Amino acid sequence: MSAVVGTQARRGRAEEVRRLLPQPLLVAVIVVLLVVVLAPVVYMVLASVNSDLGVASGEIWPRELNLDNYLKxxxxxxxxxxxxxxxxxxxxxxxxxxxxxxxxxxxxxxxxxxxxxxxxxxxxxxxxxxxxxxxxxxxxxxxxxxxxxxxxxxxxxxxxxxxxxxxxxxxxxxxxxxxxxxxxxxxxxxxxxxxxxxxxxxxxxxxxxxxxxxxxxxxxxxxxxxxxxxxxxxxxxxxxxxxxxxxxxxxxxxxxxxxxxxxxxxxxxxxxxxxxxxxxxxxxxxxxxxxxxxxxx
Incomplete structure (x- = not known):
């Protein structure tokens, strides 16, 4: 019974959000927020497996994976x-x-x-x-x-x-x-x-x-x-x-x-x-x- 009530409550909150923002605009806002939050983290992950020269030269995607940084x-x-x-x-x-x-x-x-x-x-x-x-x-x-x-x-x-x-x-x-x-x-x-x-x-x-x-x-x-x-x-x-x-x-x-x-x-x-x-x-x-x-x- 409590699970059903919880599911209905979540659906009600989702419907309220959709009424506040149209579906396309809601998706666009979520995508922008994810990019803003995850972009620095993704860059850090890529830089951590890249060479120092590659990071200094502005490479975003490493030419070859270098996992030695996590050991050194x-x-x-x-x-x-x-x-x-x-x-x-x-x-x-x-x-x-x-x-x-x-x-x-x-x-x-x-x-x-x-x-x-x-x-x-x-x-x-x-x-x-x-x-x-x-x-x-x-x-x-x-x-x-x-x-x-x-x-x-x-x-x-x-x-x-x-x-x-x-x-x-x-x-x-x-x-x-x-x-x-x-x-x-x-x-x-x-x-x-x-x-x-x-x-x-x-x-x-x-x-x-x-x-x-x-x-x-x-x-x-x-x-x-x-x-x-x-x-x-x-x-x-x-x-x-x-x-x-x-x-x-x-x-x-x-x-x-x-x-x-x-x-x-x-x-x-x-x-x-x-x-x-x-x-x-x-x-x-x-x-x-x-x-x-x-x-x-």
Whole structure:
């Protein structure tokens, strides 16, 4: 029954789109969007299997396939270490941020206390602060902490983890606040009648029902660290640099060369994009539900 209802709903949405745009115009718009999105990706794929001289001369279609770029890049760019650091740091940020944000959202939505509205407004206001303005204060803060505590901070993975977690938590918490508001209170009240504590309500009811929102928060936190170059280039060293910084360093070293290694640069970029694409494909169903949650009251 639910499958039939879902099919009818999809057909209804498709008919609404056709009424808004004529069929030929709709096809033309879709083709243009696909070309705009896929053209750079196709060029990167072709350039990654082409010779450096062919890319430099403007060839789009390679004369012969050169798959050596995907093998050489692991030693030239030190991509393996960068990917490992990115996965460790960003994965930890995603897991911690998602579960901390759902806990904070549960407290902010379900409990009334002084300063609650101020915290919610602060979470929203923090999104307007550009990250570039926080680079110097964050660096000075960690450098001062290293001097006071006598432990290394700059150049360590945990310093980058704390930095990314700080910037990811406000948005993730706001997403979870919107999601938790849409959850039915009757389930929590029934659990309270059965003697469940607040912790049990959170772990047994709120978290299982909030998986779409949790996935959105986790993916946002993961991408924030995965795509970052500014903070990672300052807070890491050669052993702890992320994949994005490794690509930046590799690209900078090619500027002074006679013939840049275009093929390896494109191959490294595609390899770094694979985890993000896989992440979206695996959690696409949760992303749609999490991003649209709270849109209808």
């Amino acid at each position: 890049v692991w030693s030239t760019v030190e991509l393996g270490r960068g990917l490992a650091n990115s996965v460790i740091i960003c994965g930890a940020v995603a897991v911690v941020c998602s579960f901390v944000s759902v806990s904070m959202a549960y407290v902010l939505v379900r409990f009334a206390f002084r300063g609650r509205v101020t915290i919610l407004r602060g979470l929203l206001g923090l999104q307007s602060i550009p990250g570039t303005l926080m680079l110097l204060p964050v660096f000075v803060l960690f450098a001062s902490a290293s001097t006071l505590l006598g432990i290394p901070t700059i150049g360590t993975r945990w310093a980058v983890f704390v930095t990314y977690l700080t910037f990811a938590l406000p948005f993730s918490t706001w997403v979870m606040v919107t999601y938790v508001r849409g959850l039915p209170r009757e389930l929590e009240e029934a659990a309270r009648i059965d003697g469940a504590s607040s912790w049990r309500v959170l772990t047994r009811i709120i978290v299982p029902l909030s998986w779409p929102g949790i996935v959105v928060s986790a993916i946002f936190a993961f991408l924030l660290g995965w795509n970052d170059v500014l903070f990672a280039s300052v807070m890491t060293n050669q052993d702890t640099r992320t994949a994005a910084v490794a690509l930046q360093v590799f690209g900078a070293t090619q500027e002074t060369g006679a013939l840049p290694l275009y093929g390896q640069m494109m191959a490294a970029s595609l390899i770094c994009a694979v985890p993000v694409v896989v992440l979206y494909l695996v959690f696409q169903r949760y992303l749609v539900g999490g991003l649209t949650a709270g849109g209808v009251k």
